[in-house]
Amino acid sequence: QVQLVESGGGSVQAGGSLRLSCVVSGYSNPCMGWFRRAPGKEREGVAAVDGEYSETYADSVKGRFTISKDVAKNTLYLLMNNLKPEDTAMYYCAASCHGWMGYGPPPAPDEYDYWGQGTQVIVSS
Numbered sequence: 028q029v030q031l032v033e034s035g036g037g038s039v040q041a042g043g044s045l046r047l048s049c050v051v052s053g054y055s056n057p058c059m060g061w062f063r064r065a066p067g068k069e070r071e072g073v074a075a076v077d078g079e080y081s082e083t084y085a086d087s088v089k090g091r092f093t094i095s096k097d098v099a100k101n102t103l104y105l106l107m108n109n110l111k112p113e114d115t116a117m118y119y120c121a122a123s124c125h126g127w128m129g130y131g132p133p134p135a136p137d138e139y140d141y142w143g144q145g146t147q148v149i150v151s152s
Contacts, residue, residue, distance in 0.1 A: 029053035029141040031120045036146030039110055047105040047146060049120030055141060058124035059096060061105045062136040063116035063148075072133030073118070074105060081129035087113075110150045117145040 035047040047061070060075030074084045074094040082094055093106040103120055121139035136142070 029055045029122060031122055031141060031143035033118065033120045033143045033146040036118060036148045038149040038151065041111055041150055041152050043110050044106070044108045045110065045148060047107070047118055049103040049143060051101045051103065051122055055123035058127060059103050059122045060124060060133055060139070061094065061118055061120055063118045065116040070136040072135055075124060075127060075133040077127065077129050079129060083131065083133050085133055112150050112152045115148060115150050117147050119143055119145045
């Protein structure tokens with residue numbers, strides 16, 4: 028059984044930063060990522076990293092967000108800088124993606140086998 032527990036969400040002003048963390052227990056393939064659901068919008072893949080440490084980002088967050096993982100701690104991170112009000116969403120950590128080859132856009136949310144309960148990010152202008 029794979030479990031993912033996110034933390035680090037909160038409320039910040041535009042231009043601020045947050046770092047999301049996700050502790051993973053249980054086995055999954057090394058492809059992991061983050062997706063988000065903003066109010067009234069479809070879920071959106073935000074970033075992903077694979078076993079070779081190849082990374083990908085949605086165009087909307089490139090240059091502002093950085094995904095990383097600490098294998099020894101079984102933890103995935105998402106550092107979010109220069110946050111904008113449009114980044115307001117519930118952010119979900121996800122593990123064990125399929126179909127992503129280490130390039131191109133992030134996997135779609137339904138391309139993951141496991142995801143957490145989410146952590147809320149609110150960015151005010």
